[in-house]
Amino acid sequence: MAAHTPASKPLDVARIEALIDARFPQIHAGGRSLVVEEVGARSARVRLKHHDRYNRPGGTLSGPAMFTLADFAVYVAIIAALGEPGLEAVTTNLNINFLAKPEPRDLIASVRLIRLGRRLAVGEAELVSEGALHMSAHAIATYALPSER
Amino acid sequence: MAAHTPASKPLDVARIEALIDARFPQIHAGGRSLVVEEVGARSARVRLKHHDRYNRPGGTLSGPAMFTLADFAVYVAIIAALGEPGLEAVTTNLNINFLAKPEPRDLIASVRLIRLGRRLAVGEAELVSEGALHMSAHAIATYALPSER
Amino acid sequence: MAAHTPASKPLDVARIEALIDARFPQIHAGGRSLVVEEVGARSARVRLKHHDRYNRPGGTLSGPAMFTLADFAVYVAIIAALGEPGLEAVTTNLNINFLAKPEPRDLIASVRLIRLGRRLAVGEAELVSEGALHMSAHAIATYALPSER
Amino acid sequence: MAAHTPASKPLDVARIEALIDARFPQIHAGGRSLVVEEVGARSARVRLKHHDRYNRPGGTLSGPAMFTLADFAVYVAIIAALGEPGLEAVTTNLNINFLAKPEPRDLIASVRLIRLGRRLAVGEAELVSEGALHMSAHAIATYALPSER
Numbered sequence: 001m002a003a004h005t006p007a008s009k010p011l012d013v014a015r016i017e018a019l020i021d022a023r024f025p026q027i028h029a030g031g032r033s034l035v036v037e038e039v040g041a042r043s044a045r046v047r048l049k050h051h052d053r054y055n056r057p058g059g060t061l062s063g064p065a066m067f068t069l070a071d072f073a074v075y076v077a078i079i080a081a082l083g084e085p086g087l088e089a090v091t092t093n094l095n096i097n098f099l100a101k102p103e104p105r106d107l108i109a110s111v112r113l114i115r116l117g118r119r120l121a122v123g124e125a126e127l128v129s130e131g132a133l134h135m136s137a138h139a140i141a142t143y144a145l146p147s148e149r
Numbered sequence: 150m151a152a153h154t155p156a157s158k159p160l161d162v163a164r165i166e167a168l169i170d171a172r173f174p175q176i177h178a179g180g181r182s183l184v185v186e187e188v189g190a191r192s193a194r195v196r197l198k199h200h201d202r203y204n205r206p207g208g209t210l211s212g213p214a215m216f217t218l219a220d221f222a223v224y225v226a227i228i229a230a231l232g233e234p235g236l237e238a239v240t241t242n243l244n245i246n247f248l249a250k251p252e253p254r255d256l257i258a259s260v261r262l263i264r265l266g267r268r269l270a271v272g273e274a275e276l277v278s279e280g281a282l283h284m285s286a287h288a289i290a291t292y293a294l295p296s297e298r
Numbered sequence: 299m300a301a302h303t304p305a306s307k308p309l310d311v312a313r314i315e316a317l318i319d320a321r322f323p324q325i326h327a328g329g330r331s332l333v334v335e336e337v338g339a340r341s342a343r344v345r346l347k348h349h350d351r352y353n354r355p356g357g358t359l360s361g362p363a364m365f366t367l368a369d370f371a372v373y374v375a376i377i378a379a380l381g382e383p384g385l386e387a388v389t390t391n392l393n394i395n396f397l398a399k400p401e402p403r404d405l406i407a408s409v410r411l412i413r414l415g416r417r418l419a420v421g422e423a424e425l426v427s428e429g430a431l432h433m434s435a436h437a438i439a440t441y442a443l444p445s446e447r
Numbered sequence: 448m449a450a451h452t453p454a455s456k457p458l459d460v461a462r463i464e465a466l467i468d469a470r471f472p473q474i475h476a477g478g479r480s481l482v483v484e485e486v487g488a489r490s491a492r493v494r495l496k497h498h499d500r501y502n503r504p505g506g507t508l509s510g511p512a513m514f515t516l517a518d519f520a521v522y523v524a525i526i527a528a529l530g531e532p533g534l535e536a537v538t539t540n541l542n543i544n545f546l547a548k549p550e551p552r553d554l555i556a557s558v559r560l561i562r563l564g565r566r567l568a569v570g571e572a573e574l575v576s577e578g579a580l581h582m583s584a585h586a587i588a589t590y591a592l593p594s595e596r
Contacts, residue, residue: 026211062175063240064217071212091212092418093391093440095244095542097569097587099562114585115546119417119442120390122544124585138561138571140544140587142391142440144417241567242540242589244393246420246438248413263436264397268566268591269539271395273436287412287422289395289438291540291589293566324509360473361518361538366511389510393542 074123223272372421521570
């Protein structure tokens with residue numbers, strides 16, 4: 001893969017959240033639950049705050065909520081790596097394994113980008129309930145990157 | 150795989166919807182969007198009604214909405230095949246490919262179960278915008294089946 | 299997705315096999331087992347002839363043999379659709395579900411391309427033992443397409 | 448997931464290789480290429496020795512060779528964790544992402560088991576060319592575990 005040029009002016013957490021909010025205002029319908037906590041050159045950490053609407057019998061989180069967190073967290077990592085052009089990235093594939101019932105607490109997604117090419121980015125997301133030692137879910141998401149960069 | 154015993158009293162669409170509603174009341178938070186249209190011995194068809202909250206820039210459906218539809222539709226097919234015991238099935242893996250931007254219209258998921266074993270069920274879901282000829286997304290979901298049956 | 303321009307001079311089975319053989323002579327190491335039976339505008343059918351070296355205890359086919367068949371069959375469908383430029387396509391992702399033990403007989407892969415964009419192609423492969431009614435495996439392969447076409 | 452009982456008498460590398468060889472003698476057809484280097488309670492490292500038959504144009508490794516390594520390495524980790532009963536485990540799903548062209552050198556798979564339940568095990572495999580810093584491929588394999596344990 002051609003080495004990818006890092007964003008000339010790295011975006012911080014506040015800027016990334018503002019950019020995503022402007023583009024996808026409906027993401028936070030019902031209350032802001034997705035919080036970007038940290039970003040790096042090829043990584044990101046995003047928190048899904050626990051909320052009654054994600055509950056299932058037994059108080060656990062729903063599959064769609066975990067999918068959303070994984071997808072969003074990889075997207076954040078891509079924007080952190082590419083800057084504003086990264087906003088144009090679109091998910092082409094997501095594979096998610098549900099490993100253990102999550103706790104009725106916040107869920108943290110830790111992402112690392114394992115591929116950042118000219119046309120595709122692939123991110124791995126580990127979803128862990130706050131305070132837990134094991135993963136609740138593991139996902140790999142592939143994004144198609146915008147052509148003009 | 151051991152041949153699976155069909156539900157002794159097949160569930161019709163109304164009964165399936167009632168069972169799922171009772172178990173997962175929060176699924177329809179914000180308005181009933183997921184409508185079971187038809188079920189068969191190893192198949193199901195479910196409609197996701199178009200709603201503003203699923204919109205993205207350009208009016209297309211969101212990834213999480215499509216994930217939810219695919220996951221839910223396979224679950225419906227499992228309940229149709231197994232009867233009430235199928236309610237205990239839980240998703241272990243879901244792989245979804247986003248193939249083409251969906252139209253700002255209802256999205257129809259057509260599911261066929263490609264494996265129905267003693268412990269695992271695998272369903273394939275094709276998601277097509279109403280009236281379109283091509284798929285917007287394609288998913289394969291694996292469910293772990295309850296042990297006592 | 300931009301509509302894809304069909305190959306100006308469609309390739310027939312013999313030509314496709316010759317092109318692949320020239321590019322990947324080692325594919326048939328140990329004896330020609332992969333036979334292209336039929337190709338269409340967005341489809342292909344490929345046979346993996348049964349051979350002792352694929353046997354596992356109980357006489358069934360190995361996972362790697364089934365992976366190879368699925369990957370190869372999707373590649374064939376891409377070349378059938380794009381002509382010689384398709385030879386440059388490379389697999390970026392393959393998801394395979396093993397559904398039922400295959401029989402100790404030839405295995406047939408039926409492929410349809412469910413996406414054929416400018417940069418990515420996605421093919422679905424159903425693997426069925428000759429004479430069987432059910433699938434032994436199901437795979438979805440994503441290929442990155444060459445840029446100059 | 449129910450905590451899994453570790454093997455009462457942990458198997459070392461030599462014993463694991465001997466058990467697999469006895470069960471799958473054809474794995475090493477053409478020469479022993481898969482070498483178990485290390486195992487842990489929930490991990491394994493396996494080397495695929497470079498060999499001409501895996502070469503592709505440009506000297507890189509083939510997709511099937513990488514699939515085989517990932518699948519085998521996760522299997523090894525399962526046997527290391529479960530002891531001899533693990534030999535009965537069978538792959539139900541494998542998702543592999545090809546990230547970067549591998550070098551014409553040995554390829555090392557590092558596996559960690561991210562789920563070890565009563566019925567399913569899920570292993571993550573990172574494939575890195577010897578001496579390289581980045582992954583050539585990343586895979587997640589799900590295995591169905593034997594019922595009597």
